[in-house]
Amino acid sequence: MRTRSLIAGIAASFALAGHAAAADVICYNCPPEWADWGTMLKSIKADLGLEVPHDNKNSGQTLSTLIADKANPVADIAYYGVTFGIKAREAGVVAPYTPKHFGEIPTGLKAPDGSWFTIHYGTIGFFVNVDALRGVPVPKSWQDLLKPEYRGLVGYLDPTSAAVGYAGATAANLALGGSLDNWRPGIDYYKALKKNRPIVPLQTSYARVLSGEIPIMFDYDFNAMRAKFKDKCNCVFVIPQEGTIVLPYVMSLVKNGPHPENAKKVLDYLLSDKGQAIWANAFLRPIRPAAMTPDIAAKFLPAAEYKRALVIDYAKMEAAQNTFRDLYQKEVR
Amino acid sequence: MGRTRQFYLQLGFTLLVCAFLIVPVFMSIVAGLTENFFIGLKSGFTLRWIGVVWELYAPTIFRSMYIALATLAVTLVLGVPTAYVLAKRPGFLTRMIEEFLVLPVAIPGLAIALALILSYGGFRDFRTSWLFILVGHVLYTLPFMVRSVLAVLSSFDFRSLEESAASLGAGFWRRFFGIVVPNTRSGIIAGALTVVTLSIGEFNLTWMLHTPETMTLPVGLADSYASMRLEIGSAYTLVFFVMIIPLLIALQRYGTQRIKKAGHA
Amino acid sequence: MRARENRNLLLMVAPAIAVGAAFFLLPLARLAVVGATGPLGPQAYLAVVTNPQYLEALISTIILSVVVTAATLLIAGIAGVFLERNRFLGREALLSLLTLPLAFPGVVVGFMVIMLAGRTGLIAELTSLLGAGRLVFAYSMAGLFTGYLYFSIPRVILTIMAAAEKLDPALEEAAKSLGAGPWRVVRDVILPALAPALIASGAICFATSMGAFGTAFTLATDIKVLPIVIYTEFTLLANIAMAAVLSIVLGVITWVTLAASRAVAGATAAAAG
Numbered sequence: 001m002r003t004r005s006l007i008a009g010i011a012a013s014f015a016l017a018g019h020a021a022a023a024d025v026i027c028y029n030c031p032p033e034w035a036d037w038g039t040m041l042k043s044i045k046a047d048l049g050l051e052v053p054h055d056n057k058n059s060g061q062t063l064s065t066l067i068a069d070k071a072n073p074v075a076d077i078a079y080y081g082v083t084f085g086i087k088a089r090e091a092g093v094v095a096p097y098t099p100k101h102f103g104e105i106p107t108g109l110k111a112p113d114g115s116w117f118t119i120h121y122g123t124i125g126f127f128v129n130v131d132a133l134r135g136v137p138v139p140k141s142w143q144d145l146l147k148p149e150y151r152g153l154v155g156y157l158d159p160t161s162a163a164v165g166y167a168g169a170t171a172a173n174l175a176l177g178g179s180l181d182n183w184r185p186g187i188d189y190y191k192a193l194k195k196n197r198p199i200v201p202l203q204t205s206y207a208r209v210l211s212g213e214i215p216i217m218f219d220y221d222f223n224a225m226r227a228k229f230k231d232k233c234n235c236v237f238v239i240p241q242e243g244t245i246v247l248p249y250v251m252s253l254v255k256n257g258p259h260p261e262n263a264k265k266v267l268d269y270l271l272s273d274k275g276q277a278i279w280a281n282a283f284l285r286p287i288r289p290a291a292m293t294p295d296i297a298a299k300f301l302p303a304a305e306y307k308r309a310l311v312i313d314y315a316k317m318e319a320a321q322n323t324f325r326d327l328y329q330k331e332v333r
Numbered sequence: 334m335g336r337t338r339q340f341y342l343q344l345g346f347t348l349l350v351c352a353f354l355i356v357p358v359f360m361s362i363v364a365g366l367t368e369n370f371f372i373g374l375k376s377g378f379t380l381r382w383i384g385v386v387w388e389l390y391a392p393t394i395f396r397s398m399y400i401a402l403a404t405l406a407v408t409l410v411l412g413v414p415t416a417y418v419l420a421k422r423p424g425f426l427t428r429m430i431e432e433f434l435v436l437p438v439a440i441p442g443l444a445i446a447l448a449l450i451l452s453y454g455g456f457r458d459f460r461t462s463w464l465f466i467l468v469g470h471v472l473y474t475l476p477f478m479v480r481s482v483l484a485v486l487s488s489f490d491f492r493s494l495e496e497s498a499a500s501l502g503a504g505f506w507r508r509f510f511g512i513v514v515p516n517t518r519s520g521i522i523a524g525a526l527t528v529v530t531l532s533i534g535e536f537n538l539t540w541m542l543h544t545p546e547t548m549t550l551p552v553g554l555a556d557s558y559a560s561m562r563l564e565i566g567s568a569y570t571l572v573f574f575v576m577i578i579p580l581l582i583a584l585q586r587y588g589t590q591r592i593k594k595a596g597h598a
Numbered sequence: 599m600r601a602r603e604n605r606n607l608l609l610m611v612a613p614a615i616a617v618g619a620a621f622f623l624l625p626l627a628r629l630a631v632v633g634a635t636g637p638l639g640p641q642a643y644l645a646v647v648t649n650p651q652y653l654e655a656l657i658s659t660i661i662l663s664v665v666v667t668a669a670t671l672l673i674a675g676i677a678g679v680f681l682e683r684n685r686f687l688g689r690e691a692l693l694s695l696l697t698l699p700l701a702f703p704g705v706v707v708g709f710m711v712i713m714l715a716g717r718t719g720l721i722a723e724l725t726s727l728l729g730a731g732r733l734v735f736a737y738s739m740a741g742l743f744t745g746y747l748y749f750s751i752p753r754v755i756l757t758i759m760a761a762a763e764k765l766d767p768a769l770e771e772a773a774k775s776l777g778a779g780p781w782r783v784v785r786d787v788i789l790p791a792l793a794p795a796l797i798a799s800g801a802i803c804f805a806t807s808m809g810a811f812g813t814a815f816t817l818a819t820d821i822k823v824l825p826i827v828i829y830t831e832f833t834l835l836a837n838i839a840m841a842a843v844l845s846i847v848l849g850v851i852t853w854v855t856l857a858a859s860r861a862v863a864g865a866t867a868a869a870a871g
Contacts, residue, residue, distance in 0.1 A: 023546050032389065033560045054389075055545035056556045064836040068450065072457035074544050131371065132717070152717070152734055161830065199737050201818040202830075203559040211563035212371055212718045231562065233371075258457070329651060339780070343680040347692065350677050354748065355695050357710035360720065364713075371718070411617060414610035421607060430611075432857070433618060438802070439853040440626070441809025443825050444845030447832060448625035451632055451842070468621050475614070505606045536703035536812045537825075541833075551703040551812075558709055558816060570706060577701050585697055 024050040025262045028062040028075040028254075031055065034204060035120065035222060035249070036282030037079075043278055044269060050262055058203055059084040059163035066093040066254065076263035078252045081163025082109070083318035085116030085250040094252035097264060101271040104288050108314065109248050118248040119270050120284035122220035123309040124164070124171040126238040127227065132212030139216060141241040142172050146192050155199040155214035159190070160325045162202070167247040168218035169324065170317055175242035180316045183324050190332045209235070220247070225283035225299060239301060243308045248287075362574065365567035382568035389561075390553045390569060394576070397550035400463060401532035404470040408528050411471070412478035413521060417513055419479070420486035434476040442537030445472060449542065463547050469538040474531050478524040485520030486513075519587070526584040533577055550576070626849075629842045636839020645840065646847050652827065656847070659824040663807035666743060667800050670750040675796070677751075678758030679765075679788070700752045704745075704812020711745040711817060712736050739821050745813040750806065754799045761795030794863040801859030805852045824848050 032038030032054045041052050057065065059080035066078060070093055078088065088094045089111055096113035110117040126145075128138055136149050145154050157165035173179075173186025199205075199214050206223055208214040210233055224237035251270060257263055269275045276291035283299070286292060300306070365383065368376035419427045437445065446469060453468075454460050491513055498508050514521070536551040543552050550573055557566040634640040646652050681693060699707070715721050715736040722732040735741050765788065773783050789796075811825040822830075824844060832841035 026545055028545075031556075031560050053545040056560060061833045064833045067836045068454065068832075068838070069460075071455050072460065074457065074461050152732075197737075199818060200820065201559070202815065202826075205559060207557075207559060207561050207563055207566060210371075213563075213712065213716050215717070340684065343676065344684075344686075347677040347680055347696075350673060350751065351692055351695050353714075354699050354751065356720065357713040358698065360713045361709065411614040415614040418607045418611040430615075433623075435856055436849075436853065437622065439805050439809075439856050440849035441811065441825055441828075441845065441852070443809070443811050443828055444629065444849050445622070445626075447828075447841060447845055448629040449621065451838070452625040452628045453621075471617070472622055475618075505603060509610075530701040534701040534703045534706075536705055537809070540811070541829075551705060554703070554709075555705040555812070555816070558705060566709065570709065573706065578698065581698060581701060582694060585694055 022051070023053050025052045025077065025259050025266050026055075026075045026257070027052050027077050027079065027266075028055055028065060029057045029059065029079045031204065033206060033226075035284055036226070036278065039282070040270070040275070040278050043274070044266055047274065048265055048269060050266060052266065056203070058157075058161065060161040063088055063091070063093075067091055069093075073254050073256050073258070075254045076257035076259050077266060078254055079249065080252075081167065082116070082118065082248045082250050082314045083166065083321055084163055085111070085252055086315060086318040087321075088252055089115040093255055095255040095257075095260075097253040097267060099264070099268045099271050101288060106287075108311075109287065110250075114253075116250040116252045117271075118250050118287045120276075120279040120286050121246055121248040122222045122284055123239065123246050123306065124167050124218065124244045125221060125224070125240060125309075127209055127217045127219035127224040128236050128238060129209050129212055129215045129227075129233060130236060131234045132209075132215035138236060138238060139240075140238060142175055142189065143242070145216070146189075146196060148196070150216065151196045153215045154193065154196060154218075155201065155205060155208070155216065156218040157205070158200055158202050159328055163247070163249075164219060166321060166324070167245065169328070170312070171240075171244040172218075174310070174312070175240060175244060180313065180320045183320075183327055186324075187327050187331055190328065194332060221300065222283040229283070229299060237301060239305045239308055241308070243310065246285075246309050246311050248314070249284075358574070361567045361570050363567075364564060365569070365571040367564065370563050370567070382562075382564045383572065385565055386557070386569045386572060389565075390548075390550075390557070393548045393550045393553040394572065396463065396547065397533050398576075400467055400470060400549060401529045403467050404474055404532040405525055405528050407467070407471045408475050408478040409521070409525070412475050412524065413482055413514065413517070414509075416479045416482035416486060416517075416520075417509065419483055420491070434479055437472045437476055442469075442473065442535070443541060445469065446538045446541035461544050461546060466539055466542050466547055466549065469542050470532045470535055473535060473538060474528040477527045477531065478521075481524030481527060482517050482520040485517045489516070491516060523584065523587050526580060526587060530577060530580045530584060533580070534573075626846075630846050633839055633842035633846055636837075636843075638839070642839055642843045643847070646844065651822075652824075652844065655822050655824045655827045658821050659808055659848075660851075662739070662742065662746065662821075662823065663804045666746040666750055666807050667803045669743075669747060670754050670803050671796055671800050673747075674751050674754040674758050674799075675792070678755045679762045679792075681755075682759045682762035696755055697752045699749060702749060704749070704810055704814075705816045706812075707745050707748050708813045708816025710748060711741050711813070715741055715744060736817060737820070741817055742814060742821065742823070745817060746807050746810060749810070749813070750803045753806070754803055757795050757799040758792070761792050765791050797859050797863040801856050801863075805856055808848060808852045808855075 030037040030041060030052065032041070037054060041054060044050055044052055062078050062080050063084045066073070066075065066088060069075070078094070094115045096115050098114040099117070102110065102114060102117060105117055126139060130138060133153065136153065139145055139150060144150070156168050159165040159169040169186055169190070172189050173183055176185040176189055178185035205214060205217065209217050210227055210231060221237045224235055227233045227235040251267055253260070253263055253267060271288065273291065276286040276288045279286045280291045280293065280296055283296070363374070364370045366378050366380070367374060368379050419430060449469060453465070459465055494512050494516065495508050498512050503511065534551060536555070539549050539552055540555065543549065554566070554569055554573060557569045633642055636642055638645060646656055677696070681689065713719055715734065717732065717734050719736065722734055725731060725733040769787050770783055773787050778786070809825060811829065814823045814826045825848070828841050828844045828848070831837040831844065
């Protein structure tokens with residue numbers, strides 16, 4: 001009878017559910033296509049035998065979820081921009097851990113107790129799909145984007161929530177004469193940019209640049225280079241003339257996570273020679289420079305361009321985030 | 334009777350509406366099967382994007398299927414008896430229950446998910462299991478099952494049938510399973526199709542409730558639109574269509590069958 | 599006998615009530631309390647009107663939902679009545695296609711809108727071929743409106759068709775024979791007869807639009823609708839109390855609309871019957 005076969009079918013799918021692969025380590029913000037976590041997670045599976053599912057939160061969502069989960073953490077490790085790592089430490093959701101090679105990380109790029117530590121960093125600039133520009137010249141400076149020919153062509157991630165969004169805002173502000181205490185140039189810039197009808201997604205929009213939907217995006221060099229060399233698009237990365245910043249991305253061990261021992265193994269692997277080489281291969285600057293091979297280094301823009309990319313006081317950048325967010329929400333409409 | 338100008342105008346209008354709804358679906362299907370969307374069809378047909386989708390998201394597809402089936406099972410057990418009680422004793426209390434049944438549709442999925450996380454998020458094993466998502470799906474789809482069965486119960490005189498069965502000696506449960514359930518089969522099936530369809534496509538609740546281990550198909554879709562190439566997102570959408578369209582066709586056919594039957598009643 | 603029957607009925611409905619209470623009513627009550635015990639205290643509930651950002655989001659969402667409902671009722675009304683009344687080759691197929699998007703999640707709808715109205719979308723290609731530049735409206739209010747229309751039309755059209763089936767053609771014949779033009783027939787005969795169905799499905803359309811999240815999430819428009827603000831407050835700013843407050847307000851507005859529509863539609867049905 002129909003009911004019997006229905007019940008049998010449902011029972012079978014429950015059985016199927018029981019056999020689904022369980023994860024060994026839960027990562028918040030390990031998206032397969034960002035920073036080539038896809039290859040990294042596969043490599044971890046092959047070398048350490050640990051299953052780490054991918055996850056597509058952004059830095060802000062990662063922090064909020066860690067805070068929401070605080071009483072009963074779901075994640076073991078978290079990946080986010082440096083300012084969010086600092087916040088996470090303040091919120092008490094991460095645990096100190098000093099992995100192997102911790103000593104090789106420069107002082108400003110790690111918490112002394114190991115609550116967060118840089119694994120790689122990128123530079124902010126314009127990720128441009130040249131074909132999608134349909135003849136409009138590739139922009140060279142922040143000011144260029146205010147010109148009418150770029151109307152509707154520019155996108156940037158929400159500066160109040162995504163790490164790359166805030167990094168872009170910080171870069172523009174500093175480049176245009178502001179400082180971490182004075183956001184006026186940056187806010188004025190975004191207000192002017194609004195007139196050019198930018199697209200402001202909440203989450204990664206790598207796909208949209210590739211498809212030509214957003215021809216110019218404030219993004220990192222590694223995303224642009226991945227598009228150019230791996231996905232073979234006619235894309236370029238531009239470091240704006242007025243200057244920009246470098247942003248480190250950090251890892252943390254989550255406090256009271258479900259699988260702490262395995263999590264530590266994964267964190268060690270990310271700083272190991274093999275791990276750092278995977279980052280380099282994905283066009284991220286590994287924190288241990290030895291991992292960068294000459295032929296990959298050759299694919300980056302020349303060093304002269306990178307001189308304009310500054311390392312800044314990230315603790316101060318983090319402290320200023322709320323001020324910036326309030327100003328942005330109030331004035332940029 | 335010849336076709337008037339009014340007929341053709343209205344037909345044209347309806348075809349335009351149809352085009353608005355269907356053309357992007359068609360475009361997306363094509364994009365999922367094309368080598369390179371930007372170049373277009375000239376780049377050639379390929380199944381490799383579907384292969385990539387399978388590699389990355391196969392678990393989400395299975396998960397959506399068994400969550401939908403589990404949701405169906407729970408809504409059958411909870412919903413069919415509830416509809417029967419509502420039909421049997423129309424009164425103040427049942428009116429209240431009907432009001433509450435509307436709530437999961439009225440209150441945005443986001444809010445329901447938030448409420449669930451705040452109340453039950455602390456139980457880690459529950460929070461990280463697919464049961465957490467199941468709860469959300471049941472809350473959202475139960476009203477549809479109840480309403481569907483209730484509609485059928487309201488359309489025929491089931492009390493007389495029950496009375497005749499009672500006069501022949503059938504007890505309460507025998508009457509329910511032997512008379513009421515078989516006669517409401519069309520409502521149960523329509524409700525079942527609705528529940529499964531809604532569960533497979535549910536996003537608002539599931540987006541908030543999911544963890545990396547409990548991603549469903551729509552959550553994976555949102556994922557892929559943001560961070561994968563357009564072709565992968567389109568291929569994934571194609572997989573979703575393949576799953577959902579047979580269900581929708583069955584639902585629509587069943588729905589019109591009932592309308593036709595009710596018309597003759 | 600009746601007492602035993604009542605006991606059995608109670609037994610039947612008890613699991614549903616238990617599940618509803620445990621997983622729905624209690625959490626919602628908790629949500630309301632969380633909203634009132636944040637840094638702003640119970641005053642947080644006033645923040646919806648006092649904070650310009652939230653107020654703007656609320657008003658935008660309501661206006662959008664109202665406009666979408668009106669447009670949907672108009673479009674689905676015309677198409678629905680037409681499909682119900684006429685039989686022609688391909689009618690079944692047309693109907694299937696029109697109700698296809700019924701189960702699409704909001705994200706897919708957003709994706710569809712980008713396929714139509716995005717930078718690399720169909721409309722942009724067409725206008726560029728015609729030499730008028732690329733018309734892109736996916737990321738503005740128009741795009742959001744298009745998306746909401748996309749998921750509303752399939753829902754409403756089925757209800758309209760079911761109601762149109764019950765229309766009595768004799769009334770329209772009578773009106774026409776008395777000299778009423780087609781517009782007056784529509785206004786004075788068809789619309790009043792369809793009114794309960796229009797009100798009921800309009801209310802559901804409004805409720806769905808108010809709570810819609812996936813579409814706005816994908817389209818990432820400037821205009822922040824309330825569900826997006828709630829999402830941002832909770833997941834990006836960890837501002838749980840405010841997210842709770844806004845959710846409750848949104849839920850109350852939607853529920854009141856549905857309840858009011860049931861009262862009005864019920865009254866209309868009673869008056870007509």
